[in-house]
Amino acid sequence: NAGVTQTPKFQVLKTGQSMTLQCAQDMNHNSMYWYRQDPGMGLRLIYYSASEGTTDKGEVPNGYNVSRLNKREFSLRLESAAPSQTSVYFCASSEAGDFYGYTFGSGTRLTVV
Amino acid sequence: AQSVSQHNHHVILSEAASLELGCNYSYGGTVNLFWYVQYPGQHLQLLLKYFSGDPLVKGIKGFEAEFIKSKFSFNLRKPSVQWSDTAEYFCAVNAPGTYKYIFGTGTRLKVLA
Numbered sequence: 001n002a003g004v005t006q007t008p009k010f011q012v013l014k015t016g017q018s019m020t021l022q023c024a025q026d027m028n029h030n031s032m033y034w035y036r037q038d039p040g041m042g043l044r045l046i047y048y049s050a051s052e053g054t055t056d057k058g059e060v061p062n063g064y065n066v067s068r069l070n071k072r073e074f075s076l077r078l079e080s081a082a083p084s085q086t087s088v089y090f091c092a093s094s095e096a097g098d099f100y101g102y103t104f105g106s107g108t109r110l111t112v113v
Numbered sequence: 114a115q116s117v118s119q120h121n122h123h124v125i126l127s128e129a130a131s132l133e134l135g136c137n138y139s140y141g142g143t144v145n146l147f148w149y150v151q152y153p154g155q156h157l158q159l160l161l162k163y164f165s166g167d168p169l170v171k172g173i174k175g176f177e178a179e180f181i182k183s184k185f186s187f188n189l190r191k192p193s194v195q196w197s198d199t200a201e202y203f204c205a206v207n208a209p210g211t212y213k214y215i216f217g218t219g220t221r222l223k224v225l226a
Contacts (some may be wrong), residue, residue: 031212038124042218043157044202050212058213090156094212101147102214104156 003027006091006105007082013081013112021076021090031094033058033102034066036087043090049074081112099111118216124212126194127225133190135222136178136204146187146217147205147214148178157203164209174198196206196226 004025008058018089030051035043040043045058049068063085065077074103080086088109092102116139126132138144143152148160161172169178187204202218 035210035216040218043216047212048212056212092157101159101162102149102157104158106156 004091004103004105006089006108008108009106010109013078015082015112017081018077018079019081020078020079021089021091021110022073023075024073024103025091025093025103026072027093027103028071029095029103030071031095032039032068033092033094034064034074034076034089035092036060037090037107038087044096045070046076046089081110083112086110086112115206115208115215116176117204117215117217119202119220122218122219123167123221123223125225128191131226132189132194132198132222134202134204135220136187136189136217138185138187138204138206138215140162140185140206140208143209145207145209146178146180147207148172148176148187148189149203149216150203151201151203151219153200154200160189186222194222194224197222198222199224 007022015046032047033048047066049055052071060096067075088107089106118137145164147162149157150160151157163170163180171177201219201221203219205214207214
């Protein structure tokens with residue numbers, strides 16, 4: 001099925017460990033995004049990539065890095081995980097142009113202990 | 114800076130009751146407006162969107178929303194809710210020409226059978 005695929009679905013890390021969250025879309029969308037969802041805070045944008053070869057910071061970029069590997073893939077890396085990064089992470093993609101809305105992936109539930 | 118306010122954080126209704134969820138945004142220019150729904154354990158899905166034309170927008174599953182420019186509001190409505198509408202609802206705004214969407218903090222709806 002066409003859509004946005006995220007891996008892994010669940011992950012537990014120890015403080016200080018690193019990991020990469022993977023995201024791939026097969027809809028030929030130009031723009032891709034990483035959000036985190038925390039109770040009572042809604043979704044907050046971490047990083048986005050308006051098109052292949054570009055990335056920009058969102059609201060809460062500290063502690064994260066991203067790579068737009070190609071048009072399909074956009075990964076999020078935590079270099080040194082902290083408990084404050086415990087969250088649900090969603091990847092999304094959209095057509096170029098702002099009124100199409102997002103297609104979201106199914107999310108990664110990350111716990112940092 | 115753009116912001117989105119959803120004042121109702123938790124709403125409990127009985128089946129067949131009418132629903133109205135508030136959404137107000139802060140932005141001086143033209144905006145695109147969205148409502149997303151997140152069913153328990155799932156990712157966000159687009160319910161409906163407004164970017165121009167008729168301010169009354171109809172979406173999936175019997176939902177509709179009305180854009181009132183003078184009030185900076187985009188409230189979500191449904192005449193008769195069902196148990197299956199139990200979910201979290203997010204309002205989002207996007208300024209034309211930008212790639213970033215700003216999400217509200219969400220309203221958790223519980224429908225009692």
